Amino acid sequence: MKHFVISFFLLLFLSPLVYAQGNYTIVIHGGAGNVDRQRVPEAREAEFYAKLNEALDAGEAILKAGGSSLDAVEAAVRIMEDSPKFNAGRGAVFTYEGGNELDASIMCGSKITAGAIAGVTNIRNPITTARMVMEQTPHVLLTGKGAEQFAREQGVEIVDPSYFFDQYRYDQLQESLRQMQEQGYMETGDMMGTVGAVALDVHGNLAAATSTGGMTAKRYNRVGDSPIIGAGTYANNASCAVSATGHGEFFIKYAVAFDISARMLYKGSSLDEAANGIINGTLNDLNVSGGLVAVDKDGNVSMPFNTSGMFRGYTKSSGERVVKIFAD
Amino acid sequence: MKHFVISFFLLLFLSPLVYAQGNYTIVIHGGAGNVDRQRVPEAREAEFYAKLNEALDAGEAILKAGGSSLDAVEAAVRIMEDSPKFNAGRGAVFTYEGGNELDASIMCGSKITAGAIAGVTNIRNPITTARMVMEQTPHVLLTGKGAEQFAREQGVEIVDPSYFFDQYRYDQLQESLRQMQEQGYMETGDMMGTVGAVALDVHGNLAAATSTGGMTAKRYNRVGDSPIIGAGTYANNASCAVSATGHGEFFIKYAVAFDISARMLYKGSSLDEAANGIINGTLNDLNVSGGLVAVDKDGNVSMPFNTSGMFRGYTKSSGERVVKIFAD
Numbered sequence: 001m002k003h004f005v006i007s008f009f010l011l012l013f014l015s016p017l018v019y020a021q022g023n024y025t026i027v028i029h030g031g032a033g034n035v036d037r038q039r040v041p042e043a044r045e046a047e048f049y050a051k052l053n054e055a056l057d058a059g060e061a062i063l064k065a066g067g068s069s070l071d072a073v074e075a076a077v078r079i080m081e082d083s084p085k086f087n088a089g090r091g092a093v094f095t096y097e098g099g100n101e102l103d104a105s106i107m108c109g110s111k112i113t114a115g116a117i118a119g120v121t122n123i124r125n126p127i128t129t130a131r132m133v134m135e136q137t138p139h140v141l142l143t144g145k146g147a148e149q150f151a152r153e154q155g156v157e158i159v160d161p162s163y164f165f166d167q168y169r170y171d172q173l174q175e176s177l178r179q180m181q182e183q184g185y186m187e188t189g190d191m192m193g194t195v196g197a198v199a200l201d202v203h204g205n206l207a208a209a210t211s212t213g214g215m216t217a218k219r220y221n222r223v224g225d226s227p228i229i230g231a232g233t234y235a236n237n238a239s240c241a242v243s244a245t246g247h248g249e250f251f252i253k254y255a256v257a258f259d260i261s262a263r264m265l266y267k268g269s270s271l272d273e274a275a276n277g278i279i280n281g282t283l284n285d286l287n288v289s290g291g292l293v294a295v296d297k298d299g300n301v302s303m304p305f306n307t308s309g310m311f312r313g314y315t316k317s318s319g320e321r322v323v324k325i326f327a328d
Numbered sequence: 329m330k331h332f333v334i335s336f337f338l339l340l341f342l343s344p345l346v347y348a349q350g351n352y353t354i355v356i357h358g359g360a361g362n363v364d365r366q367r368v369p370e371a372r373e374a375e376f377y378a379k380l381n382e383a384l385d386a387g388e389a390i391l392k393a394g395g396s397s398l399d400a401v402e403a404a405v406r407i408m409e410d411s412p413k414f415n416a417g418r419g420a421v422f423t424y425e426g427g428n429e430l431d432a433s434i435m436c437g438s439k440i441t442a443g444a445i446a447g448v449t450n451i452r453n454p455i456t457t458a459r460m461v462m463e464q465t466p467h468v469l470l471t472g473k474g475a476e477q478f479a480r481e482q483g484v485e486i487v488d489p490s491y492f493f494d495q496y497r498y499d500q501l502q503e504s505l506r507q508m509q510e511q512g513y514m515e516t517g518d519m520m521g522t523v524g525a526v527a528l529d530v531h532g533n534l535a536a537a538t539s540t541g542g543m544t545a546k547r548y549n550r551v552g553d554s555p556i557i558g559a560g561t562y563a564n565n566a567s568c569a570v571s572a573t574g575h576g577e578f579f580i581k582y583a584v585a586f587d588i589s590a591r592m593l594y595k596g597s598s599l600d601e602a603a604n605g606i607i608n609g610t611l612n613d614l615n616v617s618g619g620l621v622a623v624d625k626d627g628n629v630s631m632p633f634n635t636s637g638m639f640r641g642y643t644k645s646s647g648e649r650v651v652k653i654f655a656d
Contacts, residue, residue, distance in 0.1 A: 019441075040370040049428065079612075084414075107581075112581050112582070113581065114447055114580070114581050118471065118551075119471055119472065134506065137548075138577065139546075139548070139550045139577055140576075140577045140580045140581060141550065141551040141552075141556075141580070142548040142550055142551070142552075143447055143471050143548055143549040144447065144471065144472045144473075144549050145549060146471075146547065146548035146549025146550065147548060147549060149548060150548040207537065218467075219474065219478075220465075220467070220470045220474035220475060220477060220478040221470055221471040221472050221473060221474025221475060222469065222470055222471075222474065223375045223466045223469040223470070223471055224469075228556060228557075228558075229468075229556075229580050229581060229583070230556075230559065230580070230583035231557075231558065231584065234583075248468075249466065249467055249468045252441070252442070252468045252469070252557050252558070253435075253440050253441065253442050253468060253557060255558035255562075255583055255586040256559070258558065258583040258586055258587070258590075261588070262586075262587065262590035262591075262594060263590075263594060265596045266590060266591060266594035267595075
């Protein structure tokens with residue numbers, strides 16, 4: 001009986017710890033933009049839901065087995081990189097010159113380590129090379145030909161640049177170039193399509209990953225926020241993990257991903273107050289389009305965006321799963 | 329008499345405004361590192377003081393005439409870029425392959441606009457091209473060949489890469505390569521030498537600028553914190569302007585420049601509490617070397633570093649001027 005009582009009280013004390021230990025969450029996005037429900041046929045909508053679910057499944061399988069948040073976000077992002085549906089990897093938008101230049105970054109919230117690559121043209125899965133920069137080098141950001149050389153030396157899959165050719169994206173470029181010639185400026189695309197994932201694993205570790213093809217018709221080896229730690233990607237076990245999508249230049253100038261962590265740590269904001277405050281406050285007031293996905297150290301999720309839609313979803317150890325495209 | 333009384337009270341009310349309107353401050357650095365007093369001959373020390381004073385003079389002349397903080401920081405940085413004494417422009421360190429790759433960024437605290445270039449090999453004054461990115465394009469960061477093409481189109485001074493050859497820096501590279509071959513790793517250089525400037529002008533506008541050749545023997549088109557807004561450079565009229573120098577990878581992962589602004593805005597920290605808290609707190613605890621210069625919207629100056637020295641100085645409209653190398 002005495003043993004029973006001791007065991008009972010031990011369980012009573014330990015159960016919150018055991019429970020916390022078991023919690024995981026993964027949140028993904030496939031870009032924010034002006035998604036018009038009228039113009040997305042149901043079949044195409046279903047394909048997007050299927051791909052988002054596939055990415056969530058890949059990340060969740062790792063988390064459920066006790067794997068790391070880093071492995072989970074990398075796996076989820078790779079699936080979206082391999083799909084021509086999103087502006088990352090296989091579906092990257094075209095540059096002004098008709099090529100593709102890919103950017104990606106990843107961050108580990110427990111060690112505060114990070115890796116990123118920018119402006120690569122022949123790496124099938126930029127997110128995996130970004131992770132190698134984090135784990136195999138003393139550096140954070142490698143660019144262009146140098147990043148490609150590093151990737152080759154690491155033995156990652158190199159593809160012919162034609163791998164990234166996609167007729168739909170190429171037509172987008174032609175339309176953008178036509179607009180520039182006729183109106184002198186380009187309308188921002190219907191869909192931005194950057195992809196990203198953030199996760200909390202059962203060990204309490206946060207991670208974030210982002211991958212993109214950037215902006216249609218970009219020139220001069222322009223780099224946006226996706227490979228910039230603190231702008232498009234940030235993770236810190238003390239606060240949150242964030243992956244952003246939107247008008248990258250503003251996400252850099254406002255250090256959006258880091259700012260969410262700073263508001264939580266310094267002002268005591270909740271994840272959602274911080275994330276919403278920036279996307280639907282600061283950036284919205286500036287007429288800057290975008291969104292982000294974030295998870296905090298307690299597994300709370302925030303997915304704000306100020307466009308008409310954002311491909312997004314999350315799944316939790318509780319079994320809860322949400323996958324959405326439009327605002328409602 | 330009545331007019332006199334009214335005038336007297338008007339003056340009494342307006343004088344703080346007039347006074348505030350007239351205040352300016354400029355702060356510069358030429359890098360933080362392990363500067364051993366025994367090993368710096370007095371003649372060389374004097375040369376450094378002269379060059380730092382020349383950079384301060386150039387910035388101050390602009391501020392005194394009512395010019396903008398942006399013009400002032402650009403002018404001060406150009407002088408240090410043109411000197412082989414600092415690791416920026418003319419005195420850039422060598423890459424692993426024996427070349428030079430320059431990075432720079434600039435930010436305007438009133439408009440929250442910014443421009444940066446990374447990995448350029450033939451632009452005499454990277455800071456000026458960074459400013460053109462800010463003012464002439466919708467972008468923040470251009471890299472490599474694309475940034476060079478943009479610079480050519482803007483008509484900035486292009487030099488043959490041999491312009492950046494400096495025997496002292498080249499010998500540093502050979503020493504680093506020898507260390508890597510013999511010990512498998514490189515000791516970090518005695519002197520980091522990145523340059524930067526921050527200023528408050530009489531109109532109350534803040535600006536920050538940073539320029540560097542990066543790390544000796546860097547490979548794979550590595551990019552450090554200097555061209556990353558929020559890491560090496562940040563300015564916001566609501567808080568402060570910051571230019572950093574040190575082990576760039578950590579300045580990126582800790583978003584050092586933006587974090588100072590965040591601590592001021594969200595925690596109510598003073599400039600010095602925020603800047604010291606990061607350099608002599610967070611980074612020092614991680615054994616990360618570096619320093620920074622910062623000025624806040626009231627003209628307060630902070631110049632923390634955790635190395636044995638930092639080339640640094642400031643001058644104010646009050647006439648106060650400080651130029652120092654060592655810690656004391």
